Amino acid sequence: MKTQSTAMGARILIVEDEEPLTLLLRYNLEAEGYRVDVAARGDDAEIRLKEGLPDLVVLDWMLPGISGIELCRRLRAHSDTERLPIIMLTARGEESERVRGLATGADDYLVKPFSVPELLARVKALLRRANPGRIVSLLQIGDLELDRDRRRVSRAGRDVHLGPTEFRLLEHLMQSAGRVFSRGQLLDGVWGRDVYIDERTVDVHVGRLRRALNRGGAPDPIRTVRGGGYAFDDRFGDRGSVTGKQNSELGNAGRS
Numbered sequence: 001m002k003t004q005s006t007a008m009g010a011r012i013l014i015v016e017d018e019e020p021l022t023l024l025l026r027y028n029l030e031a032e033g034y035r036v037d038v039a040a041r042g043d044d045a046e047i048r049l050k051e052g053l054p055d056l057v058v059l060d061w062m063l064p065g066i067s068g069i070e071l072c073r074r075l076r077a078h079s080d081t082e083r084l085p086i087i088m089l090t091a092r093g094e095e096s097e098r099v100r101g102l103a104t105g106a107d108d109y110l111v112k113p114f115s116v117p118e119l120l121a122r123v124k125a126l127l128r129r130a131n132p133g134r135i136v137s138l139l140q141i142g143d144l145e146l147d148r149d150r151r152r153v154s155r156a157g158r159d160v161h162l163g164p165t166e167f168r169l170l171e172h173l174m175q176s177a178g179r180v181f182s183r184g185q186l187l188d189g190v191w192g193r194d195v196y197i198d199e200r201t202v203d204v205h206v207g208r209l210r211r212a213l214n215r216g217g218a219p220d221p222i223r224t225v226r227g228g229g230y231a232f233d234d235r236f237g238d239r240g241s242v243t244g245k246q247n248s249e250l251g252n253a254g255r256s
């Protein structure tokens with residue numbers, strides 16, 4: 001059973017009156033594993049939010065009923081929604097709108113037309129920022145899943161068998177995807193501070209981890225940073241996750 005604590009189960013409310021854009025966003029967010037709810041009017045969204053709170057709201061600026069700005073202002077005025085993560089969608093190039101959007105308390109904004117991968121990246125970043133201490137039992141990036149409770153890793157739905165050190169190494173890299181760890185930092189984080197092990201040991205285990213993950217020539221999610229160390233490639237998820245055709249045809253959507 002999926003719980004709210006899993007990143008992939010996060011609930012997102014899209015408040016947008018342009019149906020093609022709503023469909024596109026719903027399709028792509030659901031493909032990322034989010035649970036998506038939609039409202040086409042500001043007043044409907046307000047009622048929906050009183051019934052239950054999502055983890056994040058994508059809120060259009062121009063809406064029938066109540067405008068996005070007004071809804072955002074009302075949400076920020078109530079203690080139970082004052083910290084609700086909100087991404088505001090605004091019309092292109094209207095700087096004053098952007099400023100007002102942020103001033104009303106939106107956490108982030110996107111100017112239409114925007115690319116779907118850009119929105120997905122903002123959603124991911126804002127959810128991460130909003131819940132820094134959230135214990136996520138399931139880490140999922142692209143086609144790779146790491147289940148902490150069950151100590152299992154799968155790629156594209158197929159089990160990947162890892163030794164305990166490789167498992168902890170992958171967990172460490174995935175939970176701070178994008179961050180570059182030096183070999184010394186990995187030794188501290190994965191093996192423990194009090195253990196003396198040669199830094200080359202890290203290379204050996206990264207090599208084993210890669211062989212297990214990348215069977216059959218699958219793209220390598222781990223980056224070697226020259227003179228730096230290793231990182232889980234935070235763009236790894238973006239490459240395979242957005243279904244190609246729909247995205248390339250409809251990638252730039254919405255005109256306010």
Ligand code: CA
Binds near residue numbers: 017063256
């Ligand atoms: Ca609109």
